[in-house]
Amino acid sequence: MSFGTILLIAVALSFDAIAVAAANGAHHHRMSFGSALRIAIFFGVFQMLMPIIGWMLGDALQQVFTQFDHWVAFILLFGLGVKMVIESFDTNKEKSTDANSLKVLILLSIATSIDALVVGMTFAFVPVNKFLAVTTIGATTLLLSLLAVYLGKKCGERWGKRSEMLGGVILIAIGIKILVSHILG
Secondary structure: OOHHHHHHHHHHHHHHHHHHHHHHHHHOOOOOHHHHHHHHHHHHHHHHHHHHHHHHHHHHHHHHHHHHHHHHHHHHHHHHHHHHHHHOOOOOOOOOOOOOOHHHHHHHHHHOOHHHHHHHHHHOOOOOOHHHHHHHHHHHHHHHHHHHHHHHHHHHHHHHHHHHHHHHHHHHHHHHHHHHHHHHO
């Protein structure tokens, strides 16, 4: 998997964290840099850890799925992408939970990184530099979340649902690319 593909995955996975960070920035418009950095670090670290956990789960199942690995990667990414696109139309979905308490921040970090767990499972089935992938995912989420806190209301109001839809479309496209390249390659 190329660095460009890894970076696209990282950006797509970071959209939930960006939306939550932006909502918190809008809610706490006088948030200190330390608080913004804390949110970004938690989101980035969890986005980095979840693909590792997913990869270990996928690696354990790899022996069973070696003949179907490209289909597994396709189904996971495509399904996750479709889920993200569908959720982008859900107007009742609330992402403005306050991330000031440690407990809430950990729960938000887990909730916004579940998608990364699924993507991590695909790493067992496709050739990818896992260290590069997880550090890129974590660093991208950290940086974009930090920016999102400061862009806050503008980012959340302008791109909130569209960013989730774009992330889903990107994951669908990557899933299709993996399937097509395996079938044609």
